[in-house]
Amino acid sequence: MRLEIGYNHDFEVREETYLTATGPSFTVLYLSDLHLTSWSGPTIHQLEQTIARLNPRILLLGGDYVDCAKGLRHFARLLEFLADRELVFAVAGNHDVFFGVERLRQLAERNKLVWLTDTAAHITLDGYQVRISADPTKLTEDVDFSILCLHKPINITKLRSLPDLAFAGHLHGSQFVFWQSAKGLFPGRLFYRWNILKTTVGRCLYLISKGLGDTLPIRYNCKKDVVFVTVKRLI
Incomplete structure (x- = not known):
């Protein structure tokens, strides 16, 4: 059991295989709920x-990026670091509405990220068609592989x-885990x-991150995380 107070505790990499x-075979990393401040x-x-x-x-960014104006410089630094990567996608979180979704979207797109709304992104990986969507109502089965990137479960x-x-x-593991x-x-x-951490529904592997930050920076037995999935094609 561990009590964490403050903004900069270590986080774990939760690894899964699909x-x-x-x-196709590929890897995907999901990170969410940074809640960046001046101390981040x-x-x-x-x-x-x-x-x-x-x-x-x-790379998927799941929302709730900035909690105050002084945290924006840390988000900008992360985006600049990601600018040279080809396949980076982001969605807005509920906290982003208060700070300004359009402001964050413009900053992301200036750094070559794809901001997902109600239109899915279609990419080709090793000859396979992959859809990355933020809208669960528009999922179809006309591609080889489909990814749903959400903020709120x-x-x-x-x-x-x-x-x-x-x-x-979004849920932060509820911050206190007894x-x-x-x-x-x-x-x-x-x-x-x-x-929860994960569940399987049919062929879908559903993964819930505990996030990387909190507006109220206190956790108990609830380590921050990112989720890393290795997708392997069956031979």
């Missing part, structure tokens, strides 16, 4: 090192068409159905 019979420099430095080490082919079981991979954040089971992280799981 086996596909129809899509060390977190950004560690995040840059982690991204460089993992070198994901696809949704009820994945209600979707008419499932992605292969789905990512969300016990954990296959059903989720408690006591947060008592209030939020999707306060």
